Amino acid sequence: MDFLYDAIPEDFKRLETTLDHAYHGGGGGLMREVAEFVAESRGKRLRPAIVCLAARATGIDPASSHHIALGAAIELFHVATLLHDDVIDKAPTRRGRDTVNARWGDDVAILYADYLYATSFDLALSTLNPATLRVLTRATQQMTEGEFLQVERRGQWLTEQDYLDIVTKKTAVLFSAAASLGALVGGATPTRVAAFARYGLEFGIAFQITDDTLDYEAQTDRWGKRVGSDLAEGKQTLPLLRTLAAASEEDRKALLKVLDNGRDFATVHGYVQRYAGIAYSLDRAGDYCRGALSALEDTGASNEAADLLRQVAGQVLVRTH
Amino acid sequence: MDFLYDAIPEDFKRLETTLDHAYHGGGGGLMREVAEFVAESRGKRLRPAIVCLAARATGIDPASSHHIALGAAIELFHVATLLHDDVIDKAPTRRGRDTVNARWGDDVAILYADYLYATSFDLALSTLNPATLRVLTRATQQMTEGEFLQVERRGQWLTEQDYLDIVTKKTAVLFSAAASLGALVGGATPTRVAAFARYGLEFGIAFQITDDTLDYEAQTDRWGKRVGSDLAEGKQTLPLLRTLAAASEEDRKALLKVLDNGRDFATVHGYVQRYAGIAYSLDRAGDYCRGALSALEDTGASNEAADLLRQVAGQVLVRTH
Numbered sequence: 001m002d003f004l005y006d007a008i009p010e011d012f013k014r015l016e017t018t019l020d021h022a023y024h025g026g027g028g029g030l031m032r033e034v035a036e037f038v039a040e041s042r043g044k045r046l047r048p049a050i051v052c053l054a055a056r057a058t059g060i061d062p063a064s065s066h067h068i069a070l071g072a073a074i075e076l077f078h079v080a081t082l083l084h085d086d087v088i089d090k091a092p093t094r095r096g097r098d099t100v101n102a103r104w105g106d107d108v109a110i111l112y113a114d115y116l117y118a119t120s121f122d123l124a125l126s127t128l129n130p131a132t133l134r135v136l137t138r139a140t141q142q143m144t145e146g147e148f149l150q151v152e153r154r155g156q157w158l159t160e161q162d163y164l165d166i167v168t169k170k171t172a173v174l175f176s177a178a179a180s181l182g183a184l185v186g187g188a189t190p191t192r193v194a195a196f197a198r199y200g201l202e203f204g205i206a207f208q209i210t211d212d213t214l215d216y217e218a219q220t221d222r223w224g225k226r227v228g229s230d231l232a233e234g235k236q237t238l239p240l241l242r243t244l245a246a247a248s249e250e251d252r253k254a255l256l257k258v259l260d261n262g263r264d265f266a267t268v269h270g271y272v273q274r275y276a277g278i279a280y281s282l283d284r285a286g287d288y289c290r291g292a293l294s295a296l297e298d299t300g301a302s303n304e305a306a307d308l309l310r311q312v313a314g315q316v317l318v319r320t321h
Numbered sequence: 322m323d324f325l326y327d328a329i330p331e332d333f334k335r336l337e338t339t340l341d342h343a344y345h346g347g348g349g350g351l352m353r354e355v356a357e358f359v360a361e362s363r364g365k366r367l368r369p370a371i372v373c374l375a376a377r378a379t380g381i382d383p384a385s386s387h388h389i390a391l392g393a394a395i396e397l398f399h400v401a402t403l404l405h406d407d408v409i410d411k412a413p414t415r416r417g418r419d420t421v422n423a424r425w426g427d428d429v430a431i432l433y434a435d436y437l438y439a440t441s442f443d444l445a446l447s448t449l450n451p452a453t454l455r456v457l458t459r460a461t462q463q464m465t466e467g468e469f470l471q472v473e474r475r476g477q478w479l480t481e482q483d484y485l486d487i488v489t490k491k492t493a494v495l496f497s498a499a500a501s502l503g504a505l506v507g508g509a510t511p512t513r514v515a516a517f518a519r520y521g522l523e524f525g526i527a528f529q530i531t532d533d534t535l536d537y538e539a540q541t542d543r544w545g546k547r548v549g550s551d552l553a554e555g556k557q558t559l560p561l562l563r564t565l566a567a568a569s570e571e572d573r574k575a576l577l578k579v580l581d582n583g584r585d586f587a588t589v590h591g592y593v594q595r596y597a598g599i600a601y602s603l604d605r606a607g608d609y610c611r612g613a614l615s616a617l618e619d620t621g622a623s624n625e626a627a628d629l630l631r632q633v634a635g636q637v638l639v640r641t642h
Contacts, residue, residue: 026462026465027469029473107468107472108472110409115461122459125458133446134446141347141439144433149348
């Protein structure tokens with residue numbers, strides 16, 4: 001999504017300044033050390049970009065600080081969820097680096113995430129619009145519900161519907177929040193805000209499904225994760241779930257055996273190819289992409305920022321990393 | 322503090338209804354099971370009582386829903402911090418029952434606390450007063466800073482100042498938030514809100530110091546904790562820190578040896594008595610109590626609710642459980 005940086009460079013620049021300030025705002029000593037470590041691990045900033053684009057699509061004054069504050073808020077919120085996720089998953093690394101829990105312990109990761117949540121909400125408060133806060137509190141509630149669902153289903157095979165429920169609540173809700181936050185500070189009517197929320201939600205589902213296919217077919221050097229790592233960690237993703245659902249009784253049994261015994265990537269990949277698990281998943285992602293584009297139509301937005309949001313949705317289907 | 326229930330019974334009744342609703346609002350299955358378990362473990366509701374009294378002291382219409390919503394918000398916030406604390410401390414029990422982490426695992430405790438934080442902020446939003454949210458976000462930030470300080474100092478002996486910093490940030494900040502939230506929705510001026518905040522802060526420090534003396538001298542059957550449990554868990558509290566600071570070189574060495582080898586309660590208690598660790602601590606608590614009362618004077622409030630806040634502060638010094 002590199003085209004985004006060229007499209008709204010000033011928003012990205014202001015966003016980085018705000019994030020820098022937020023990370024360096026609290027405490028000293030250990031807290032500062034953790035802040036610096038977390039700040040260094042920069043993501044793609046896709047969620048803040050969506051906030052800024054939705055705000056611009058609905059006519060915010062680009063000089064306003066509101067979309068920047070909310071972009072930073074959603075990024076910190078996202079990072080906080082990753083920190084708690086890594087504790088829950090006992091993950092040793094993320095994006096090729098130690099996790100905070102691996103380096104400093106679960107306690108530090110839990111606390112620093114709590115700090116980031118509070119800072120995120122505080123940034124949202126600076127817009128003086130309580131509706132923006134409610135978007136974040138509702139997102140938190142739904143995301144924890146999604147995590148609970150996942151914890152509850154642990155050790156069982158998910159249905160496609162379970163998978164979609166979890167993806168919706170764990171990933172898509174935050175993209176939906178990003179799009180609606182932008183529209184809110186852009187001054188959109190409630191109906192238009194709802195259409196932006198739907199754009200974010202459908203985009204988010206498409207994004208996660210595509211991401212899950214990359215575990216089988218990504219260009220590893222650009223993706224930043226090793227192919228097969230979701231499989232190795234026992235994550236249940238759509239390509240695999242589809243394969244299990246579509247396989248013959250015999251193949252299903254054989255595949256389950258492989259999954260129970262070391263999950264050899266090449267063997268699993270063979271089954272996924274035989275039953276077109278990737279193609280099926282990308283088809284489903286395509287459906288959600290079209291849903292996102294249709295929601296974007298419903299927003300009635302038609303300017304450069306709306307075009308960029310359209311491109312963002314389209315890009316998902318051609319991701320290779 | 323039983324007199325509080327008789328003084329504002331209708332507030333307590335409405336508070337319970339709001340809390341019930343909040344606990345039962347989200348998710349199903351496991352999430353509901355955890356919610357019911359957590360809801361059963363009722364605390365003293367001292368923080369919500371302070372919200373209600375500060376609101377009444379500043380002239381809120383008692384029929385308003387705002388002080389009730391904020392009372393519930395502060396209680397859920399408090400419970401969320403306890404859940405994360407128990408994960409951090411790997412605590413197996415609290416108030417004589419299993420902790421959530423012991424019963425369902427760290428993941429469930431972390432997530433349910435996140436859910437409660439969001440619900441707490443959501444309740445505060447219902448007052449449509451962004452200033453109430455900022456009180457909560459700032460409290461979260463300070464409390465995590467306090468926890469960080471504690472994690473950082475682990476394995477070192479605290480100074481009295483370290484202890485006071487940690488107590489202020491971990492405990493007193495929330496009482497301060499409670500008092501200022503009440504004053505905010507009671508419509509107090511910023512100066513009066515600040516005086517209420519100071520009341521809560523000084524009261525909170527006195528409260529925690531007194532609580533820490535009870536570990537040596539409580540009437541166990543009413544306190545709900547076994548005498549000596551803080552000591553057994555290696556918590557550094559003022560009676561002990563004072564004893565270490567005041568002891569002769571010889572006694573200090575002997576005491577440190579006991580603390581390194583099993584921490585026998587009777588022996589440690591003997592040293593604490595010899596150096597008047599309890600009396601010193603209660604003196605300090607008394608100073609903070611007087612500070613709280615003087616802050617209360619500065620609020621200019623003089624009605625029944627203000628009298629009750631005065632009694633609340635006074636009660637701290639005569640706590641036996």
